[in-house]
Amino acid sequence: MAVGNEVSPLKGDTSQFVPFVFPAIRNIQTAISAVGLGNQIKVSTYIEIGVLGNSYPLSDGVFLPEVRQYLGGIIQFLVNNRAPLLVNIYPYFTSIGSQQQISLDYALFMSTGIVMPDGT
Known part of the structure; x- marks a missing residue:
């Protein structure tokens, strides 16, 4: 399940939603886990490739310093819950x-x- 689509502090049209993405991911995963489906349904978010400082080859990708604070908590949560980080790479x-x-x-x-x- 995805919460948000390419919400980024770098994009003017989505930056106002940045403070809500991680709490929403956490709340939805908590609700799913509360009904016993936490191992079957994972919550994540889609990020845009523009948050990468280097994107080619993808194995050399690194996040821009400006988004590390925003993504740090999300990524740690995803790791702890064994959920993927979804990237729209186009x-x-x-x-x-x-x-x-x-x-x-x-x-x-x-x-x-x-x-x-x-x-x-």
């Missing part, structure tokens, strides 16, 4: 601006081999 749009680095097959999840192994 690889197709990324490939349009970086065609020398990112192939269209990679962006469309059609690569037949390893495109970017970790550590290289």
Whole structure:
């Protein structure tokens, strides 16, 4: 279950919702756990790729310093509850601006081999 979609302190149209995302995630997960479904239903949120200081390759991704305080509590909560952090990455749009680095097959999840192994 997702709470919020790309809410970010960096985006003027969503920054006013930043203070509510983590409490909402926590409250909803608490309610789900109270009825015995905490191991079956996980609560998370979607973040935008714009909160990453580096996003290519994704294995080298780091969060911008400006969002670490906002995301820190959320990420720790997700780790403690074994829930994923969801990221809208839009690889197709990324490939349009970086065609020398990112192939269209990679962006469309059609690569037949390893495109970017970790550590290289």
